[in-house]
Amino acid sequence: MNGTGSEEDPWSILRSLPRGREVEIETAGGARWRGTLVPPHELSGERTVQLKLANGYNVGIRISPQDRLTVFPPSPLLPNAKAVNPQRLPGESGEPGHVSLLTTGGTIASRVDYRTGGVRPVKEESEILAFYPSLEEGGPVRIRTVLDRLSEEIGPGDWVALAEAVAAEFRDGARGVVVAHGTDTLAYTASALAFTLGSLPGPVVLVGAQRSPDRPSSDGSSNLQAAVELARVGALGEVAVLMHAGLSDDRFSIHRATWVRKMHSSRRDAFRSRNGEPLGYVDGSGVHLAAGARAPSTGPPTVDTRLDLSAGLFWFHPGAAPHRAQLAAEGLRGLIIAGTGLGHLASGHLPWIRQAVERGTFVGMTTQCLEGQTDPYVYATGRELLRAGVTYLSDLLPEVAYVKLLFALGRAKTLDEVRAQLLTDWAGEFPGRHGVRELS
C-alpha cells in the first residue's frame, strides 16, 4: 500500500492506473471515498475518476492536487496473468518453451539511413539483438525473418506466408509468437492472422514502433519487450496487437486483432480498440487480461489461408459518381461499402448495387464512422439497400470486413455461403457482445 500525499499530484498516478485497481481518495475537504476504478463516463472531465463503491454506487470524483491517494494491491478483477495462469504447452516438460519473434521489416526493425535521411529496415538478426539486448532476459527468444519490407507493401500474399510461419513456430514448441510489423498496415495483417489461425495454443502478438529504434523517443524497445513478456506468459489464445497505451513507456494495451485501428499517424498510442475495451494491459506488475480474452487451446493450431482477391472496398462520399463506383467494382465477387451513419449511401448508387447482387456479388455494409453499429431498419435508405440485397455487417470495421471478405470468398462458393461466412463469428470480431442482428 503506497500512501502518496504532498509530493506528487494524485491525478498523475490515478490516470495511469489500470481499471479495476482499488484506491482510497481523501479529499482536501475531508471526504473519504474507497472503491474500484471504473472507466470514466462521457460527462467526466479532466481530473475526474469514477469509483465503484462497496455499496454498488458509482461516484465521479474530481481530483485536486491536495487530495490524498492510497492505492491498494491489484484485485482479482484483472489478475496478474503470470501468477494466475501459468501455462504449459501440451507435451512440454521442465522449462517453459521459447518465444518466437518473426520480423517483417518496418520501423521496429529499422534504423535511420544517414545517406538518405530516411529509415531503412534492419535485416540481420544480430543487428536486432544489438538493438534489444534485454530481450532474452526472461527466457530464450528465437528470431526469424519472414518478410523484409515496409508495412505499406505487405498484402494478402504475405498474410498467408505469415500465418503459415506462425503455425510452424507453435508446432516447433513456441509458447507464444511475436510478429514485429510496420505500423501502417499492422491492423490489416492482425485481422488476417486472426481470420486464418485457429485453436491457438498461445498468443500471437503483433507489435510495432512509431519511431525507429535508434531515436531517443523510440517506442520500439519497450513495445517489443512487453510483447515478448505477453508471449512468454502464454495465457492468451488469440491474435492481439500490443502497443503503447499512452505516451509513457511503462503501460501497453493488448488489443483484439479485429477491433484495433491505427488512429493517429505518429503518436505512440496511435492504436485504439474500436467498439470495445482492450483485452488487457501489460505494465510493471505483469500481464493483466480481461475476462473476455480467449484462453489458449490445448490442440495444435489450425491454418486456413484459402483466399480470393476478387474483392473491393468502396468508401462512399457525397459526389461519388455511381458509374465510377460501378466500374471499380466490375467483375468482383465481393465488395465492402463504408457507408455513412447507420450504413447509407446516395440512392443514385442503388441500381448498380442491385445489379451487382443479382449477378452474385456479395455487397456488405459497414459505417465510415468507425464506431457504432450499422442498422438498416431506421431509415428508408437502409431498407432499400437491404431489399437490394446488401448485407449489413453490424460493428465490423470497414477494413476488417474487407480482410474477412477475402477469406470468406476463399472458403465459400455461392453468394449465400459468402453471406453466412461474413455473419459468422470467426475470431470474436463482432464487439457488440458478438451481437449480429438477424437480417431477413
Add this chain to the structure above:
Amino acid sequence: MNGTGSEEDPWSILRSLPRGREVEIETAGGARWRGTLVPPHELSGERTVQLKLANGYNVGIRISPQDRLTVFPPSPLLPNAKAVNPQRLPGESGEPGHVSLLTTGGTIASRVDYRTGGVRPVKEESEILAFYPSLEEGGPVRIRTVLDRLSEEIGPGDWVALAEAVAAEFRDGARGVVVAHGTDTLAYTASALAFTLGSLPGPVVLVGAQRSPDRPSSDGSSNLQAAVELARVGALGEVAVLMHAGLSDDRFSIHRATWVRKMHSSRRDAFRSRNGEPLGYVDGSGVHLAAGARAPSTGPPTVDTRLDLSAGLFWFHPGAAPHRAQLAAEGLRGLIIAGTGLGHLASGHLPWIRQAVERGTFVGMTTQCLEGQTDPYVYATGRELLRAGVTYLSDLLPEVAYVKLLFALGRAKTLDEVRAQLLTDWAGEFPGRHGVRELS
C-alpha cells in the same frame, strides 16, 4: 412540487423525466440524494439513475419501488448566452436581428412514420415549430426550407444552393444562420460551406439530431435550441457544427466545420473535432468561444461556389489492385488518396500515380488514421510519392481534402494553381497551423 410515495413506482416517473430536472430520492434505507438528472453512463443498469449533486459529484442510484421521489420545477436550460456576449450587427439599430433557420430534411426535422416504422422528414414549417415551441423565446426565428432530403442524398449541387441561401439570409439581415441537416453527411456540407462562404458577419451553425424529435431520447430539441442561441449571440464569424458534447442535454460542442467528423453511427456525441479542440461550448451559462475562433466580419458575406466535380477519393488498403484504382481515377482532374500512416501506399500504385500527375491530374495525400499529419520525408515510400508529384496535405481529413479539391478545381486552371489552392488556408482548415487551444 410533487411528492410521490407508495402509489406509483418512482422508476416509471424518473425514466420519463428530461435530463436536467432536479429531483430528490429518499431510499428505503433512509439515504437522501438531491441533484440534477444526468444521462446514465455506460455501466448503469436498468432502474439506475445518475444524479449530479450540488457538490459536483455524480452518483448512480438504483431505484427500488419503495423509494420516495420528489420532482422540482424545471430550471431554464440556456439562460445566459445573450447576456454574456451581446453582439450588434454593423449598421444595426434598436432590436437585434432575427435568426434564420434553414432546413434540409434529415433527422432533426423528421418523425417516425408509423406505417413503415421508419423515419420520414418533416416538411411543414408549422410542424417544425410544433416540435420546437421554445425556439422563438429569445427572439424571432425565420424558418425556410432549402432542401428536403435525407443527408446521404445531399451532394455538391446542394452545397451550392445552401451557400447561396445562407448568404441571402445574411443580406436579409440575419444575425446568424442555423442549418438543420441530417448527420450522415453533415460534416461534408459544413466543409463545403466553409470553403465557399467568406467574410461572414455572423455564425453559420450546422446542427443535426441523432434521434428523431418525437422520441423521448431525441437530442434534436436541445441541439437546435443551443444552435439558435449561438446564432443569436452572433459573436462568431465562421461555419461551425454544433452537437452534443457528451450524452447530456446541457452541453454542446462548437466544432470548426473543416475539423469535424462523425465518429459514431448513433451516439448523441458522435461529432468530434480532429487534430484540434472544439472552438467552444454552449452550456447553461451561455456561449463560450476559444481565442482562435474567428470573429464576425464587418462586410457583407462573399460566396464563391465555382466547382468542378471531376475529382475522386481513393481509400488505399492492402490488396487494392492498381489497375482498378487507375480505372476509377481515369480522366479525373484531381484525386485525394487516404494513405496509411504518414501518407503511404504500396509501390505497385506508383506507376499509375506518376502517369496521372504527368497528364495534369492533381494527386493529394492524406492519412486514413484521421489524426496526425502526413509527412513524406520519413520513409522512402513518401519520398518516392513526392518525386512522383503527389502533394502532401498535412492534417487535412481525407473527406475535407476531397471537398476542398472540388472547389479548388473550380477556381484554378493549371495543376500548379490547383496545388497552390489546396495548400492555401481558406477557412482555418489546417489545424496544425491554426491550433485553437485556449478556451476563454
